[in-house]
Amino acid sequence: MNALMTPDELEAALRAVGAARYHDKHPFHVLLHGGKLTVDQVRAWALNRYYYQSRIPLKDAALLARLEDPALRRAWRQRIVDHDGEHEGDGGIERWLRLTDALGFGRDEVAAGRGVLPATRFAVDAYVRFVAEKPLLEAIASSLTEMFAPGIIANRVAGMLANYDFVSKEALAYFDKRLTQAPRDADFALDYVKRNARRPDQQQAVIAALTFKCDVLWAQLDALYLAYVAPGLPAPGAWTP
Amino acid sequence: MNALMTPDELEAALRAVGAARYHDKHPFHVLLHGGKLTVDQVRAWALNRYYYQSRIPLKDAALLARLEDPALRRAWRQRIVDHDGEHEGDGGIERWLRLTDALGFGRDEVAAGRGVLPATRFAVDAYVRFVAEKPLLEAIASSLTEMFAPGIIANRVAGMLANYDFVSKEALAYFDKRLTQAPRDADFALDYVKRNARRPDQQQAVIAALTFKCDVLWAQLDALYLAYVAPGLPAPGAWTP
Numbered sequence: 255m256n257a258l259m260t261p262d263e264l265e266a267a268l269r270a271v272g273a274a275r276y277h278d279k280h281p282f283h284v285l286l287h288g289g290k291l292t293v294d295q296v297r298a299w300a301l302n303r304y305y306y307q308s309r310i311p312l313k314d315a316a317l318l319a320r321l322e323d324p325a326l327r328r329a330w331r332q333r334i335v336d337h338d339g340e341h342e343g344d345g346g347i348e349r350w351l352r353l354t355d356a357l358g359f360g361r362d363e364v365a366a367g368r369g370v371l372p373a374t375r376f377a378v379d380a381y382v383r384f385v386a387e388k389p390l391l392e393a394i395a396s397s398l399t400e401m402f403a404p405g406i407i408a409n410r411v412a413g414m415l416a417n418y419d420f421v422s423k424e425a426l427a428y429f430d431k432r433l434t435q436a437p438r439d440a441d442f443a444l445d446y447v448k449r450n451a452r453r454p455d456q457q458q459a460v461i462a463a464l465t466f467k468c469d470v471l472w473a474q475l476d477a478l479y480l481a482y483v484a485p486g487l488p489a490p491g492a493w494t495p
Numbered sequence: 496m497n498a499l500m501t502p503d504e505l506e507a508a509l510r511a512v513g514a515a516r517y518h519d520k521h522p523f524h525v526l527l528h529g530g531k532l533t534v535d536q537v538r539a540w541a542l543n544r545y546y547y548q549s550r551i552p553l554k555d556a557a558l559l560a561r562l563e564d565p566a567l568r569r570a571w572r573q574r575i576v577d578h579d580g581e582h583e584g585d586g587g588i589e590r591w592l593r594l595t596d597a598l599g600f601g602r603d604e605v606a607a608g609r610g611v612l613p614a615t616r617f618a619v620d621a622y623v624r625f626v627a628e629k630p631l632l633e634a635i636a637s638s639l640t641e642m643f644a645p646g647i648i649a650n651r652v653a654g655m656l657a658n659y660d661f662v663s664k665e666a667l668a669y670f671d672k673r674l675t676q677a678p679r680d681a682d683f684a685l686d687y688v689k690r691n692a693r694r695p696d697q698q699q700a701v702i703a704a705l706t707f708k709c710d711v712l713w714a715q716l717d718a719l720y721l722a723y724v725a726p727g728l729p730a731p732g733a734w735t736p
C-alpha cells in the first residue's frame with residue numbers, strides 16, 4: 255500500500271512524472287526545436303496538432319459540465335475563452351490556424367481534419383473521454399501537463415524562429431499567449447489537486463492521471479515520427495507532402 | 496452527392512476498402528508472417544494484441560446491449576461465447592493466453608496489460624467506444640474486417656510455423672478456431688449491412704465505419720513497428736525485452 259503524502263510530496267511526485275514522461279523528451283520535439291525538421295515535417299506536426307487544439311475546448315466544456323461549484327466553473331471557463339476567443343478572429347484556435355496558414359494549408363482542410371493520422375485522433379479522443387468520464391479529481395489532474403509547458407514553449411519558439419525561415423514570430427503567436435495562460439491554469443489545477451487528493455488512493459489516481467496525459471502527448475509524437483521522420487510510414491489516408 | 500448502390504455494389508465498395516487498408520499490407524505483418532521478426536518482436540505483438548482480444552467481448556456486449564431483436568441478439572451473442580468460452584480454460588481469450596504462455600509471459604502480467612503501448616490502448620478503446628456509441632448499422636459494419644481475416648490467418652499460421660521455432664501449432668490454436676468463426680461472423684454482418692444500408696448516406700457511413708476499423712488495426716501495428724522494429728522507440732513505461 256502507498257503511504258499518504260503531504261501536498262508538497264504529491265507535487266514532487268507529479269513533477270517526477272513530468273521529468274520522466276513529458277513530451278519535451280520525445281525525439282520528434284528534439285528535432286522540431288533543434289531546427290532539424292523539413293518544412294513538410296513541421297507541416298505534418300501543425301496539421302495533426304490542430305486536431306488536439308480543436309478538442310481542448312470540448313474537453314474543458316465536458317469538465318465544466320461536471321463542476322457543481324460556481325467559483326470552480328468561473329475559473330475553468332476561462333480556458334474555453336482562451337481557446338475560442340472573445341470574437342471571431344480571436345483565441346488560441348484562431349492563432350493555431352495562423353500557423354497552419356503560414357505553412358500553406360487551407361483553413362477548410364485543417365478544420366475538417368483531412369489527413370490527420372488516425373493515431374492522433376485515437377490519442378486525443380482518449381483524453382477527451384478521460385476528462386468526461388473519470389472522477390473529477392483525476393479529470394482535473396490530467397490537465398497538469400501545463401506545469402511543464404512554459405519550458406517547452408520558450409524552447410520551441412526560440413528554436414523554431416532561429417532555425418526555420420518559413421516560420422515567423424507572428425505565426426507562433428499561439429505560444430506567446432500560452433506562456434502566461436499555461437502557468438495560471440497549472441497553478442489553479444495543482445492547488446486543487448493538492449487540496450483534494452487526501453487519501454493515498456486518490457494521490458495515486460492523480461499521479462496515474464498525469465501519467466495517462468503524458469502518454470496522450472507522447473503517442474501523438476510517436477505517430478508523427480513513424481509517419482514523417484523514420485521509417486516514414488504514413489497510415490493509409492494520411493496527409494502526405 | 497453519392498449515388499445509391501445496389502447491395503452487391505456496396506459489398507464491392509467494402510471489399511475495396513479492405514484491399515486498400517486492411518492490415519495484412521502493413522510492414523509489421525509482412526515481417527511477422529515472413530519470419531523476419533525476432534522472438535522479442537513477436538512477444539511485443541502478442542502482448543499488445545492481447546489487449547485487443549480482451550476488449551472484443553466488451554465491444555460485442557456493448558453492441559448486444561443495443562440490439563432490440565432477440566434473433567439478432569442470439570446471433571451476436573455467439574461472438575461472446577467464442578471469446579469467453581463455455582467454461583474455464585475454453586474460448587478465444589484463453590487460446591490467446593496459450594500463445595503468450597508459449598512466449599514466456601506470466602498470465603497475470605498479460606491480463607493486467609502491463610507494458611502495453613499507450614497507442615494500443617487508445618486505438619482499441621476508440622473501437623469499443625465506436626461500437627457503443629455509433630448508429631447500430633455503423634457499429635455492425637465496423638466488424639466487417641472479419642471479411643478479410645481468413646486470408647491473413649491462413650498466411651500467418653503457415654508463415655509462423657515455418658519460420659519460428661519458438662511457436663508451435665498448439666500455441667496458434669486461437670487462429671484455427673477463427674478460420675471458421677470469422678467467415679460465419681462476417682457473412683452475418685455483411686448480410687445485415689447489405690440489407691439495411693438503403694440510403695446513400697447510410698452506405699457511405701458503412702464504408703466509413705469499415706475504414707475506421709481498418710485504421711484501428713493499422714494503428715496498432717504502427718505502434719509496434721515504431722516501438723520494436725524501427726527506429727525502436729518504445730513509449731515510457733512500455734514493455735521492453
